[in-house]
Amino acid sequence: MMNKKTVIIQGSSRSNGNTNRMTSFLQNNFGFEVVDLNTKNIHPYHYDYKYKNDDFIPTIKEIVTKYDTMIFATPIYWYTMSGIMKNFFDRITDCLKTEKSIGKQLKGKNMAVLSCGSDAELKKGFTMPFEESAKYLGMEYLGNIHTWIADEEIPPQVKGGLEKFARELKI
Ligand SMILES: Cc1cc2nc3c(=O)[nH]c(=O)nc-3n(C[C@H](O)[C@H](O)[C@H](O)COP(=O)(O)O)c2cc1C
Incomplete structure (x- = not known):
């Protein structure tokens, strides 16, 4: 399937931190939106859906309307995705319960993952929740890239990896 448009969903606890360095690199070089x-x-998921007027529904609506490919960009916090990103995934439950029309629109979309840690090694199992969630939602999982910062810079190896990752998404 051709990618109409790609969005990076950034889930760091700081807007201009290390994950954002990677996000900005992809935005500047490949025109992905963020x-x-x-x-x-x-708000965190609640069984009574007591958050009717927060930003989740407008945000997910905009994403499913405008984009075909979602890159979930998260720092590694305690070996896994950030709390902000996990909250967002928990809230996708709303799209299966009270906002089913949005849930249906997620079907057939593409998912990819960008992680940013302090370590060059990504621990085994990190991508499983993304892969399984994509499967559950009827989305296509396109793969992941792990990134890190060294001496306040994006290492050349990581830049090369990001370019390859982004080019492959565009196919
Ligand atoms: C709460 C917290 C937990 C972290 N846990 C890990 C970890 O398990 N593995 C790792 O490689 N780095 C860990 N780090 C380091 C961050 O992943 C790393 O500094 C990352 O580049 C931060 O991205 P950010 O600036 O977008 O938050 C942790 C940082 C924080 C704040």
Whole structure:
């Protein structure tokens, strides 16, 4: 399937930190757009859906309307995705319960993952929740890239990896 448009959903606890260095690199070199979850008011999942007027529904609606491919960009916090990103995934449950029309629109979209840690090694199992969630939602999982910062810079190896990752998404 051709990618109409790609969005990076950034889930760092700081808008201009290391994950954003990677996000900005992709934005500047490949024109991907960015949604920064750190600037949104998105409550944790609640069984009574007591958050009718927060930013989740407008945000996910905009994403499914405008984009075909979502790159979930998260720092590694305690070996896994950030709390902000996990909250966002928990809230996708709304799209299966109270906002089913949005859930249906997620079907057939593409998902990819960008992680940013302090370590060059990505621990085994990190991508599993993304892969399984994509499968559950009827989305196509396109793969992941792990990144890190060294001496305040994006290492050349990481830049090369990001370019390859982005080019492959564009196929
Ligand atoms: C709460 C917290 C937990 C972290 N846990 C890990 C970890 O498990 N593995 C790792 O490689 N780095 C870990 N780090 C380091 C961050 O992943 C790393 O500094 C990353 O580049 C931060 O991106 P950010 O600036 O977008 O938050 C942790 C940082 C924080 C703040």
